[in-house]
Amino acid sequence: MAIIQAAKGTYDVLPRDAERRGILESQVNRIFGGAGYRRIETPVFESTELFARGVGASTDIVQKEMYSFDDGGGRSLTLRPEGTAPICRAYVEHGMHKLPLPVKFWYFGSFFRAEQPQKGRYRQFWQVGAEAIGAGAPETDAEVIVLLAELLDAMGVKGTRLRLASLATPETRVEYRDELTAYLRAHESELSPEVRARIDLNPMRAFDSSDRATQALMADAPKLLDRLGPDDALHFEQVRRLLDAAGIRYELDPTLVRGLDYYTRTLFEFTSDALGAQSGVGGGGRYDRLIEQLGGEPTPGIGFAAGVERILLAGAEQPIAPDPVDLLVVVADRENRDHTVVGFELTREARQAGLAAQLELMGRSLKSALKHADRIHARYVAIVKDQETATLKEMDSGQQHELEMAGVIATILRGSRLV
Numbered sequence: 443m444a445i446i447q448a449a450k451g452t453y454d455v456l457p458r459d460a461e462r463r464g465i466l467e468s469q470v471n472r473i474f475g476g477a478g479y480r481r482i483e484t485p486v487f488e489s490t491e492l493f494a495r496g497v498g499a500s501t502d503i504v505q506k507e508m509y510s511f512d513d514g515g516g517r518s519l520t521l522r523p524e525g526t527a528p529i530c531r532a533y534v535e536h537g538m539h540k541l542p543l544p545v546k547f548w549y550f551g552s553f554f555r556a557e558q559p560q561k562g563r564y565r566q567f568w569q570v571g572a573e574a575i576g577a578g579a580p581e582t583d584a585e586v587i588v589l590l591a592e593l594l595d596a597m598g599v600k601g602t603r604l605r606l607a608s609l610a611t612p613e614t615r616v617e618y619r620d621e622l623t624a625y626l627r628a629h630e631s632e633l634s635p636e637v638r639a640r641i642d643l644n645p646m647r648a649f650d651s652s653d654r655a656t657q658a659l660m661a662d663a664p665k666l667l668d669r670l671g672p673d674d675a676l677h678f679e680q681v682r683r684l685l686d687a688a689g690i691r692y693e694l695d696p697t698l699v700r701g702l703d704y705y706t707r708t709l710f711e712f713t714s715d716a717l718g719a720q721s722g723v724g725g726g727g728r729y730d731r732l733i734e735q736l737g738g739e740p741t742p743g744i745g746f747a748a749g750v751e752r753i754l755l756a757g758a759e760q761p762i763a764p765d766p767v768d769l770l771v772v773v774a775d776r777e778n779r780d781h782t783v784v785g786f787e788l789t790r791e792a793r794q795a796g797l798a799a800q801l802e803l804m805g806r807s808l809k810s811a812l813k814h815a816d817r818i819h820a821r822y823v824a825i826v827k828d829q830e831t832a833t834l835k836e837m838d839s840g841q842q843h844e845l846e847m848a849g850v851i852a853t854i855l856r857g858s859r860l861v
């Protein structure tokens with residue numbers, strides 16, 4: 443029969459991969475936990491309306507990439523494509539504005555987008571992210587960026603670059619969009635056909651064009667960064683001063699666009715040269731209108747999401763020590779059911795005493811059980827001879843002793859104290 447494979451765009455996290463993820467998770471806990479961020483987990487599916495309202499109906503995510511389904515009762519649910527809208531929903535739903543502000547979260551979980559899979563792009567992928575809700579001060583923006591930079595550094599992510607912009611307010615953006623559209627219309631004949639076709643749909647995309655003539659034209663196009671209102675400009679300037687003080691290098695990128703509608707003011711993205719076409723490692727921004735949009739009181743917020751796979755792809759290979767095995771218990775006469783009980787109990791008691799202990803479960807002969815012990819790097823093997831005695835073999839030295847069953851664990855514990 444044909445074997446069944448994982449669905450397109452999904453993959454298995456095998457134990458050796460899980461280990462590196464575990465390291466990433468503990469770094470997130472250390473770096474963000476140390477700054478007062480606490481873990482939050484929201485459900486894997488939410489009402490579709492949350493993302494339509496929270497991410498923006500006109501975004502690629504909502505228009506093309508959501509896994510939505512009917513729950514059988516006429517309600518539309520969606521596998522979460524991102525984490526910010528669910529966290530803001532939870533913030534409003536649980537009345538978290540009554541907590542000491544700002545409320546700071548981090549998360550680590552899987553997300554789903556119906557995208558064309560390729561290296562670094564999957565349909566189920568993991569993100570690590572953080573959100574600081576309730577604080578509008580530019581220090582918050584800089585703090586989030588600095589912590590993410592520290593995380594990428596701790597994971598050895600190579601060749602990172604930070605791009606920074608301000609998206610101002612939605613009102614300023616509307617005015618700017620009109621100005622940019624007028625500029626593109628006035629120079630329509632010089633634009634590439636694709637850009638020309640999308641002038642009304644998404645004029646900002648013209649900045650991303652690979653067409654030479656379009657690029658030349660866009661160099662002189664009006665930039666949103668030059669149109670910031672006084673408060674937005676002051677905010678942006680302070681974020682930059684704080685990043686300068688922290689020694690974080692960045693490039694101003696007036697063309698930075700991200701696929702989510704809810705951003706205001708600061709917008710940032712880390713890329714890595716160590717990644718191929720999908721070079722975005724993580725990014726985020728300020729979303730001062732989002733909570734209101736979800737039915738809460740006007741509340742500022744800022745956060746980021748970074749791709750776990752991409753951090754691991756671009757990050758340093760960390761030497762991973764094999765899982766320690768202190769003791770492998772082998773029952774010499776597997777046919778003897780009383781001996782098996784003794785071996786089972788010895789293993790259990792060893793674990794209770796704090797040892798990493800395993801029972802040989804495959805019915806191996808003594809010889810192949812010892813080979814197996816070598817392969818799993820067991821420090822000791824206890825061979826259960828009968829109900830009272832065992833042979834304890836230290837694998838490194840090859841030394842072995844006949845012991846009373848009760849002495850096996852004590853001997854190993856003594857041994858490990860001597861090492």
Ligand code: AMP
Pocket residue numbers: 524555557562563564565566567568569700701722723724725726747748749750751752
């Ligand atoms: P976004 O929520 O689109 O801003 O994405 C934030 C980060 O998540 C990106 O910089 C990527 O590192 C990662 N990411 C987004 N979509 C995918 C995907 N389909 N597969 C793998 N990683 C992704």
